[in-house]
Amino acid sequence: MTQYVFYFLSFLAILSALMVVFSKNPIHSVLYLVLTFFAIAGHYLLLNAQFLAVVHIVVYAGAIMVLFLYVLMLLNLNVDAEPVKKNWVKFAGVLSGGLLMLTLVATFHKAETMPLIQDNPEIGVTANLGKILFGEFALPFEISSVLLLSAMIGAIMLSKKEVKK
């Protein structure tokens, strides 16, 4: 049963990821990316990482993709105004992406096939992750709050209209 869910979610993720790259309309790309994120959240659930699955949906599908859609609507980019690349550039892009994939797959192909053993299925629940986050990783957690603050200030500074002198 788990296997079928895994393969279905993988198929969905890969297909919608391809559609992100190849769809003409940027709005469609965003919507397919949301689909990819939901498939990845399903993978997290399969791996017993419930907290991360929920956080993933909230942060990615809820915040980041809404930001993307907002910018797309704001800039009125829903009509495709992208100039077409030359054919050989497209071919080179697909070729180098495929070569990267081939190299990585060939690297991991010889790796020993081991089944995924979940020693501790309780690892992904919120209580457990909270203990690790606020114990061992308390300092990085605080630093990430500074990072988010500086990103907020930076975004406001960048998108502010320049004052005319």
Next chain:
Amino acid sequence: MGTLQAIPLNHYIFLSVILFSIGVMGVLLRRNAIIIFMCIELMLNAVNLLMVAFSAHHGDGAGQVFVFFIMAVAAAEVAVGLSILIMMHRNTNTTDVGFLNKLKF
């Protein structure tokens, strides 16, 4: 007690590799800066998925906490990146990265 999942760890590696390569392909193929951003998100997510898989395999929660930090960094990156994009659209009236060639050697 170890719950044996029917899926080998290799399949997670291959799935992540495929998703990552699709992201790289998108960055190389598209010229719309927003789509390039989305492909970067795709690559980050491929790495996150692999990190969660190994974290579950080793029974160590630190990997999942690390994914949490990656999400925070991705959120910050998207906020700053999209505001840069809005600036770019204000100045050049396009989001085509081909117009950003002033720094080209």
